[in-house]
Amino acid sequence: MRIRNMNDLQETTVQWLTERILAGGRGDGIDRLEVKPSGRFWLGRLAPEMEVINSPIGDRFERMEPCAMGIRLKPATEPPWEFNVEVRCRVWVRRRVWVRQGSGDDAEWTKSELLAARTSVSVVDAIPGAQEIPFAQFDTLFSNATSVQDHSVTIRIERQRSRGQLPDLVVSCVNTSNIRDRQPVDPCLYEVEMRLSRLETSPFLLEGLPDSFRYDRQVPAYGINCGVVQESQDFRTTDLVVVDRGRPRYWHMERPEPNLTFETLANDPMPHLEQLVEAHRDWGAEEWSANRLAERASEEKWTSAMREEAEEGANAYREEARRLQAGLGSLRADPTLLRCFQLTNRAMKRSSRGKYEGWRSFQIGFLLANLECLRDSANSEDETSDPVEILWFATGGGKTETYLGLLVMAAFHDRLTGKTSGITAWSRFPLRLLSLQQTQRFANAVAAAELVRKEEGIGGATFSLGFFVGQGGTPNKIERDSKPGFPDPDDPEMPAQNQILMACPFCDSGIEMGFDRRTWRLAHRCASDECVWGDKPLPFYVVDSEIFRFLPTIVVGTLDKVALIGFQAAMRGFIGSPSGICSGEMHGYTYAERSKSPNGCQVPDCDRPRNPLPMDAKRYRPSIRLQDELHLLRDSLGAIDAHYESLLDYLIEKTSDFRPKIIASSATLTGYRQQCDVLYRRQGRVFPALGPTATESFWTVESDDLLRRYVAIAPRGATLEFAADRIVTILQTAVRDLLTDQNGVRAALGVDDEEAKMLVDLYGTDVVYGNTIRDLDASVRSPETQIPLEPLKTATLTGHTPFPEVRDTLERLEHPEEDFNERLHVIAASTMMSHGVDIDRLNVMLMLGVPLTTAEFIQATARIGRKHPGLVFVLHKMALERDASVHRSFTSFVRQGDRFVEPIPISRRSANVLRRTFAGLEQSRQLQLLEPSCGARLTTVANLARFVSDGGMSSATELDELAEMLGLEGDLDERLRSELQVLVETFFRQLDNPPSDAIFPSDLYIPSGPMRSLRDVEEQAPVRD
Secondary structure (H helix, E strand, O other): OOOOOHHHHHHHHHHHHHHHHHHHHHOOOOOEEOOOHHHOOOOOOEOOHHHHHOOOOOHHHHHHOOOEEEEEEEEOOOOOEEEEEEEEEEOEEEEEEEOOOOOOEEEEEEEOOOEEEEEEEEEOOOOOEEEEEEOHHHHHHHHHHHOOOOOOEEEEEEEEOOOOOOOEEEEEEEEOOOOOOOOOEOOOEEEEEEEEEOOOEEOEEOOOOOOOOOOOOEEOOEEEOOEEEEEOOEEEEEOOEEEEEEEEEOOOOOOOOOOOEHHHHHHOOHHHHHHHHHHHHHHHHHHOOHHHHHHHHHHOOOOHHHHHHHHHHHHHHHHHHHHHHHHHHHHHHOHHHHHHHHHHHHHHHHHHOOOOOEOOHHHHHHHHHOHHHHHOOOOOOOHHHOOEEEEOOOOOOOHHHHHHHHHHHHHHHHHHOOOOOOOOEEEEEOOOOOOHHHHHHHHHHHHHHHHHHHHHOOOOOOOOEEEEOOOOOOOOOOOOOOOOOOOOOOOOOHHHHOOOOOOOOOOOOOEEEEEEOOOOEEEEEEOOOOOOOOOOOOOEEOOHHHHHHHOOOEEEEEHHHHHHHHOOHHHHHHOOOOOEEEOOOOOOEEOOOEOOEOOOEOOOOOOOOEEOOOOOHHHOOOOEEEEOOHHHOOHHHHHHHHHHHHHHHHHHHHHHOOOOEEEEEOOOOOOHHHHHHHHHOOOEEEEOOOOOEOOEOOOOEEEEEEEEEEEEEOOOOOOHHHHHHHHHHHHHHHHHHHHHOHHHHHHHHOOOHHHHHHHHHHHOOEEEEEOOHHHHHHHHHHHHHOOOOOOOOEEEEOOOOOHHHHHHHHHHHHOOOOOHHHOOOEEEEOHHHHOOOOOOOOOEEEEEOOOOOHHHHHHHHOOOOOOOOEEEEEEOOOOOHHHHHHHHOHHHHHHOHHHHOOOOOOOOOOHHHHHHHHHHHHHHHHHHHHHHHHOOOOOOHHHHHHHHHOOOOOHHHHHHHHHHHHOOOOHHHHHHHHHHHHHHHHHHHHHHOOOOOOOOHHHHOOOOOOOOOOOOOOOOOOOOO
16 A cells, blocks of 8 residues: 655655665575675674684674674563573575586585574572573474574573672573584584573663663663564563654644744734743643642652752743743843844745744744843843853754854844944854854855845844955965965955855745955855845855954954964954944955954055944953853863863953853753853853653654654674665665666555655665774775675765865755765765754764764764654674663663763863963953053064053053953852962063064963964964054
């Protein structure tokens, strides 16, 4: 019967592909081979025990080529324990066959029928120990199948000590076959399966995780060298560990869902917002009530710690309800804010391009909860700007659009309250390679907002976007006389090499690149004559110096760029006001005067007069700093950034009497309170508040529709590379069979021609995700030599892939060629893929080993199945203890992934970190505060020394200011303050008696000058005059 529901059809395809992998790895359906089966099959097999015993690498060999598979159980009653064990398997025999042509003979391997036997087991006591039970029934079965007496199976029972009164039972099926040279049989057992029945058991409690009222820690049984599933009271081993996660449903209440479409909220938002806030209040009053918590505590036997955690959850929900109500109150009380909200909805409707008609409830909830910070954004004393607002939601749920909505609303609010120009928000990502797709989404939102701004007649500068990545991604600057390796304005190929946008943000047409010498701009232009924007350069800036000149409304870039503030005076536009605006047409803002820019203009050789600023200098500072992927700010990167975050807050407060709002998104909440305290010296506040269970909150519930299937694979007797090649071959063969209807596969699946075409489109590209350079190199080479399919087109997406190549690959993935043979079939990807690559066609992933961090596993696999059911195969490197450990608890690892996330190691109280950041912090004060206030250049040792002698700065004042900046106030900070004092006094001694070759202040710092990047550990950059 044909399947007509598309989601059901796609779930059936996921199951079909899973079965193809299992069959291909075990050899299901293959009865004859010309090669030894141990060289072909890598699932469901057991090696002879003597082969494992004789291995020089011991336990690691047992994990890679096991001789046993078993089930670990916890008996529920006192001994004796009696139960049944059933084993099924096949064996392979080498037999002589006649060659059809010629008079000789040859040999081939043939597989036996399925051999199965059951035996009863009795364990009479609970004393730790072991017993072995020869499986005599198999002796006859093996003899009949092979005509030799080499194979044998033993049931091994181990009673192992546990934390309870009764021992754990480990019941294993062991291959105790003989190994003989030139034997006519393969000593391995194949397609092995063990079943255990009639034993009453209790569940284990998942080790290593604390009790939590939200999660079920119970594990029915553990598989040993295999997976295990429970069927009623029976247990069965599996070769694949399969875990399905349901797709979130964003409204699950009986009452009607509020109308949260962009159209409705742009016209008459209040009734629908009130309906949402009321529903939130009522749901919490039921699910978080004292009576409901008491019922659960009794039924689920909560500990006192679990009950306390539940009370904290209830309080967090009540605080969330208060914030939602306050957001409603702000909209009622402030017509300007209400207008910004409505205009934002108009902009988001344009930006969505019809892909979605409105908001999910949690997205609107986040906007409501953060309206207070916009309403009083000019008030530096406003306490609502203090907490770090962490947006935490399942990847793929719409986080990017959520914070884009807030940024667009902030931009409208700035324009309507007197800020006519300057940066509204600075969005930063911790990866060197910012996702081009994310940048395009930012650009689309900003372009849509600009059209609304013009339609409404709102004054001020054009809404624009800056791409702040710099050298290695886009140019830092373009000079008239360029040096080799730097952008050449006379090179006709240079503009195209720096294209970032994949499509026009106004109309989705193609992009043309060019360099305008008159305005000295590297311009993206729309290629369409019908674009509403016309042929003007798009409001999109990719060169650092252009970003300084025009101060785009929203700047999106990498975290590293903050280090520029210590040696680039033009970074002042990110923390305060420029010095003026150039009178030259389209030259933009000016900054400190330098020898190459005597009037402070960033356009080469400009000497035109500088005009005063067009608005209050204190309004130039950004209102919002947005940190994406907060969980990646850890270790030395996080510690260094913590000092620079303090620097930014300090400088903005000094220049503008303002404290910016910090918004963050994260893949995990593990340790977020400490992380926010270390990074920002602020409290962290999460939205949405966590629900009363792991799978249900007011904002979402896990549905029965498949979101993503995770399949754990432990290859047996095969390298990871071999298993990966086989998996890709099987997957690509399957979609090709579906494409050509090989062996009537369409009828078997119940699909017609159009449905088959759709399924090939959704499941015909495989992402091979590598955790190391070695893995990636192998995954790139293998398709060329080891996968016997033609054609097989591949591409890479890593941090080393050039921007043009990334852009072209993403374009081909989003808009594939009509001919399947011309499409990309395999993508070799690294961590770059795990952040911001959102392509609905990517629904199959093969992960080469478990990533080093659980957060990366969560992020990377979330790229799969964003709109359609996804399939993730995880190849475990069983020689590694961590991979083997995750395999044992794979179901819990997937279902409770956030609880497996490692604590984030980060500290701001590091003397070594202070030694690395000191020069940047001190020189930022000189460049961004002292030089603008005194009106003199402080870029040479002589000038700075003169400034000191005139009383402009002293070691005492610098020590106090830097200590204030870093918050060195308590007893725990005394050691770091002493280290800071040494650094300050050393700098002033150097300034008082400089080395003979010291020309610039950056030459005076010991041990090194200002960092050029937060990841910089070697070469430093002086500040030049």
